[in-house]
Structures are given as C-alpha cells and as structure tokens.
C-alpha cells in the first residue's frame with residue numbers, strides 16, 4: 113500500500129495511526145512533533161520520530177522476548193511500525209524509581225531522591241481534563257478496567273520496570289520514571305492485556321548515572337536544549353545506531 117493511499121485512523125500529538133494491511137493491524141507513524149504540558153508547548157524536533165521508532169522497536173522486542181506480550185509486530189521503515197490493533201485502556205500507568213516531575217511538586221520531594229520503593233500511579237487518559245491522577249477505585253468504578261485487568265496492569269508495569277532498570281543501568285543510565293499504556297488484544301478465543309503505545313525518551317525520564325544529565329523529553333519541556341542529541345545518545349548507548 114503506498115503511503116498516499118493509507119487511511120488515517122487517528123492523529124495524536126507524536127504519532128499518526130493508519131489502517132494496516134489486515135483489519136487486525138495498524139501502522140504507527142512517528143512524527144517529529146513534540147508537545148508538553150498538555151499541548152500548551154509545541155514544537156518540531158527534526159529526527160525525533162525516526163529515533164523514537166528505532167528505540168521503541170528495540171525495547172518492545174526485548175519485552176516481547178521476556179514473554180510479556182506487546183502490540184509490536186515489526187518495524188517497517190524509518191518512521192513506521194506494524195502493530196496489532198488493540199482497544200486502548202484509557203489509563204496511563206506511571207512508574208517512578210526516583211523523584212522528578214509532578215511528584216516533586218505534589219508531595220514536596222526533592223528532585224532526584226531515590227524513592228523508598230518503585231511507585232505505580234494511574235492517570236485518566238483525557239486531553240480535555242489534562243490527564244488527571246486517579247485512584248484504583250476510580251478505574252474500577254468508572255469501568256475503565258476491571259479488577260483483574262488492573263491487577264495485571266500493576267504487575268506487568270513492575271515487571272517491565274525491573275527489566276528496563278537493568279537494560280538502562282547496563283548502559284550507564286538511571287531510569288527515573290516512565291509512562292506506559294496498555295490495550296486489549298482480542299483473538300477468537302480470548303482477550304489479552306498487552307503493552308501498547310511506545311517506549312521512548314518522550315515517555316521516559318533517563319538520567320546519566322554519573323552526572324544526572326537529562327537524556328529525555330525534559331530537555332524540551334524545560335528548554336535545556338540539545339534534545340535530539342540526547343535522544344541520539346540514548347539510542348547509541350543501547351547499541352541501536
């Protein structure tokens with residue numbers, strides 16, 4: 113299928129979704145667009161889409177090989193991946209190992225503090241409401257996921273955290289925190305919860321182990337400069353480039 117004939121299903125802030133070759137597949141296109149603070153800050157970062165496509169494909173493959181199912185099928189080209197069609201659960205799961213970002217303001221914790229344990233938080237996926245922090249009971253009461261699914265989101269997120277902590281630590285990077293999204297993958301006889309969306313410096317906080325230099329989207333959020341160089345450094349350290 114040529115790119116011009118593709119049917120667009122959805123355009124988000126950093127990606128576009130097109131119909132895939134089968135009804136059960138989707139093509140995920142990574143844009144260079146960057147937004148922060150719920151779309152209030154916007155820009156384009158040349159080369160970001162291609163790097164995020166590579167980094168996300170690499171990490172999704174690793175997680176697949178761990179036995180955790182993801183939506184990822186294969187990388188198609190510089191900017192596109194073929195993924196399974198899933199019904200996205202409207203809950204963003206954030207896992208935090210060190211204090212940074214919103215938890216510092218909310219609970220008056222110093223940035224960089226090692227948290228006593230990895231903390232899992234849930235945010236309701238709603239641009240209109242600015243993705244508010246919610247409790248497990250909100251998720252159950254409003255039917256965004258059932259109790260068993262929520263249990264799975266929690267356990268899978270912590271397993272993924274353990275795995276990613278190891279991967280990044282082996283290349284001298286501290287995994288400060290990250291955001292995950294999950295979806296329901298429907299097959300003839302069952303529905304499975306799988307990891308969806310992307311795994312990239314757009315959704316992770318990554319600091320150099322020794323200097324605490326930020327190697328993620330905070331460079332854009334906080335106007336620190338050299339955002340694309342930081343993303344490239346992450347890819348290089350992971351041995352992708």
Ligand code: TMP
Pocket residue numbers: 206212213214215243289290291314315316317
């Ligand atoms: P926060 O400290 O702003 O709550 O962000 C926690 C983590 O989640 C951080 O790694 C950035 C990521 N994140 C997203 O991927 N998308 C978002 O919309 C937000 C607010 C955070």
